[in-house]
Amino acid sequence: MRRSKAEAYLITWAIIIGLPIYFISKAVETDRLWGLIGRLSIIAGIVVLYRAVIWMIKKDSLMDKYQDDSLVSKLMKRDIWVGQTSEQLLDSLGKPQDIDEKFLMTKKKEIWKYNHKSGNRFGLRITLDNDVVVGWDHKW
Secondary structure, eight states: OOOOHHHHHHHHHIIIIIHHHHHHHHHTTTSHHHHHHHHHHHHHHHHHHHHHHHHHHHHHHHHHHHOOHHHHHHHHTTOOOTTOBHHHHHHHHOSOSEEEEEEOSSOEEEEEEEEEEETTEEEEEEEEETTEEEEEEEOO
16 A cells, blocks of 8 residues: 555654654653653654644645746745736735735736734735736735
8 A cells, every 4th residue: 555645754754753752751751840841842743743744745735736846945935926826826825814806897906915913904915917916015
């Protein structure tokens, strides 16, 4: 039976992260404080493992979809650029919290809003014309 990429990553990361953490926690079980630190390190290792596996699965799925290392690298870094398609923007930043749409005679204009502050204030507004990024406004 062939393993999926996710299973292979999980096994690899479990060995790389999990085994050292397990042995460290076993070595310090004699002392209550060090035992607690060992258990917390196991929890931290599990969280790191989970995030690493999710990141690798996302990267592999984007590579399967786009077949372009530089594009996938930009998407994984959550970059925005002029000319980016709406599909690439979704793969990069995820679903926006709000979208303003206007339909004009010759084009569709949208503003995708991220990082809600309050009311109608957002930290990031990305403008798309006909599903292509034409600009953005980022407020710190």
